[in-house]
Amino acid sequence: MRGRASALSRRGALAGLGAAPFVRARAATMPTLTVCGFHGPFQKAFQAAVIAPFLRLHPGVAVVYRPIMNSAQLLALLRLERAAPRIDVAIADISISILATAEQLLAPLSDGEVPNRAAIPDWGRGRNFNGLAFSRDNLALVYDSRVIPAAPESWMDLGRPALVDQVCMPVEDTRGVALLPVLTRMAGGDYRASIDPGLALMRRFAPNVASWNAQPDLYTLLLAQTAALGVGWNGRGQMIGRANPGTIRAVIPREGSVAQINTINLAAGSAHAALGATFIDHALSVETQAAFARMAFYGPTNAQVVLPESLSDGIFGGPAVAAREMHLDWTFISAHYGNWIRRIQREVISA
C-alpha cells in the first residue's frame, strides 16, 4: 500500500513536472492583479474571504498578495514604484490613504467603476482620500484569559497593581496615537486642545509595562505568557484567540474606544485599472464583507451587511461596540502623528 502510494506520488510528480512549463506559460498570459495588504492573520483571512471567491468568479485571472508590515511600508513602495507601479490594489490605514492621495499615488474611483461604492457611508468615501473604506476595527484591551480569568472592564486595568511587569503597551505607533485621545477624555481633557492629561495617565501605567515594543507583537507575548494584558486591536485579538482557544481575548473597555479604518485603493497608473476596480467592487460586496467579518472580526463598511447578533456584538458596527465608540478626527491626528509619538517616547517611555 505504501509502495503504491509512493508510486502514485512519483507519477504525479512526473506529470506535474511535465505540465509545469505549460502552467507557467498560462500564468504568464493571464492578467495578474497584485494586491498589497497587511501580513499575518489579516492576509490569511483576506486570501480566504476575498481573493479565493474572486478567483472562482474570474477563472481567467490571477491574484498575487504582497504582504507588508504596515501602511507606512505600503506608502514607501507606492512612492518607489511611482513611475512603474507594480501594485494594483492597496490596503492601508486611512491616515496613509489620505497622504497617498495627496501625493497622487492613488486613483479616484467612481460609482460606475465600483457599483458597491454607493453602499459605503459618507465617512468611508471621504473627500480627502481616493480609496474606499474596506473594514473597521477597534482599539481594545487584549488579555490572556489564563492569567486574568475575569475580563478587564476599564483602560485603568492597565495600571492594576497585580499586573506589575505583565503589561505590553506598544504605543510607539498608531495604537499609541489612538489611545491618547481616549485617555485624554478619561482625564477630563480634549485631545484637540492638549494631550497632556492623556500622557499623564499613560505614565501612571508605566510601572506595569514589561514591553513598549511592537516587536515581537503583543499577541505573541500573550501566547508566550510574557505579558498578561495589552493594548491591541479587537479583530486581530479575537482572530488569534479563536485560533488558540482558551488563551487570548479582546474586550472594548467601558470608557470607550476608537475605530481604525482600513481602506482599499486603486494604485495610480495601475496596468490593470479596470480589473482592480472590479476586485475592489467584489471586496465591498455584501457577501464578501460578511465573509471577511466572520473570518477576521473586522467590522464591515458596506451599510447593507447584516451580521448575526452573536458576531456583531463583538465587532465594530455592532450595537455593543457602537455604544462605546469615540469618533476621532483622523485628519487632525495625522497632522500630529509624529509629534505625539515623540512625546510618548520622551514623556512616557523615557520618563
Place this chain on the structure above:
Amino acid sequence: MNDHATTPPRWLQAALLAPGLAALLITFVLPVAWLARVSLLPQAVSLLPQAGPSVPATGLSAGAYARVLGDPFYWWIIGRTLGIGVVTACLAVPMAFPIALFLARSTSAWRGVLVVLAIAPLMTSTVIRTYGWMVILGRHGIINSLLLQTGLLAMPIRLDNGLFATVVALVEILMPYAVISILSTLGRVNVELEQAAALLGARLPQIVLRIILPLALPGLLTAALLVFVLAISSLVTPQLMGGGRVFVLATEIFNATTVTLDWPFAGALSVVLLILFGLVISLYQRVLARMEAQA
C-alpha cells in the same frame, strides 16, 4: 629593473581595480549619496495633510540636521548608542581573547572542529539568536525559573526588555567576530617567543601579559572596532531585547522611516551614524599608526 618586472603596468592595475571600484560605487557610494540627498530634503514627506499636498518638495534644507543636533533627546540617544557600543566591545573582546588563544595554540586533532564551533553561531540568524535570549532571560525563562526553584527569588524579576538584556545579547551575538579577528592575529604571533620565555622561567600569566598581549594588541583593537561598529548599527537586538525602552540611533532611524515617515530626519540620523563610524575608524587608524611607530 626588478621594480619593472614585479609592478604590473598602470592600465592593468586600473583594470583589476575597476570591478571592485564599480561594485563599491554601486553598493556604497551611490546609496550614501542618495541618503545624504534625502537628509537634505525639506520635510515634504510629512503627515500634514492640511498643509497642502505633500508631493516631494524641491530645494535643499538643513532642517533635519537642525532638529537632530538642536534636540538634547537626540544627543542623549547618540551618547547611549556610543555607550552601548563601548560596553559591548569592552565585554566581548576580553571574553573572546581566551577562546581565540586556546584555539590558536591548540594542537588537538579537533582544533578545526573547535574553530568551527566557535564561529558556528554566525551561521544562525541574529533574529533567532535574539529570540533565544528572550527565552533565557524572559519572565518565565531559564534564569528566572532556576532562581525561583532554588528559592532565591519569590517573584520573577525583569531581566529582559531593557538595557541589560540588550548588552548581554549583543555581547554574545558579536563575540564570534571578535574571536575570528583575534584568532587571525594570534596566528601571526611567533610561538617561539612564547617558548623562549617559558624556557627562561616565565609563567603562563607572564607570557600572556608581557608577550602575547602586546603582540596581539593590533588584533584586539581591530576586534574591538568590529564589535563596536556592529553594536552601534545593530537594530534587531535593541529592538527585540530592549522592550521599546532602549532608544539607539538604529531604532530611531527605523521609526522615522516606517512609523513617522520622516525620511529627511531618518536620513540625517543615518548620516550622523556614518560620521560616528568615520570618527571611530580614524581614531583607530591613528592609534594603530602610533603603535606601529613605537614598534
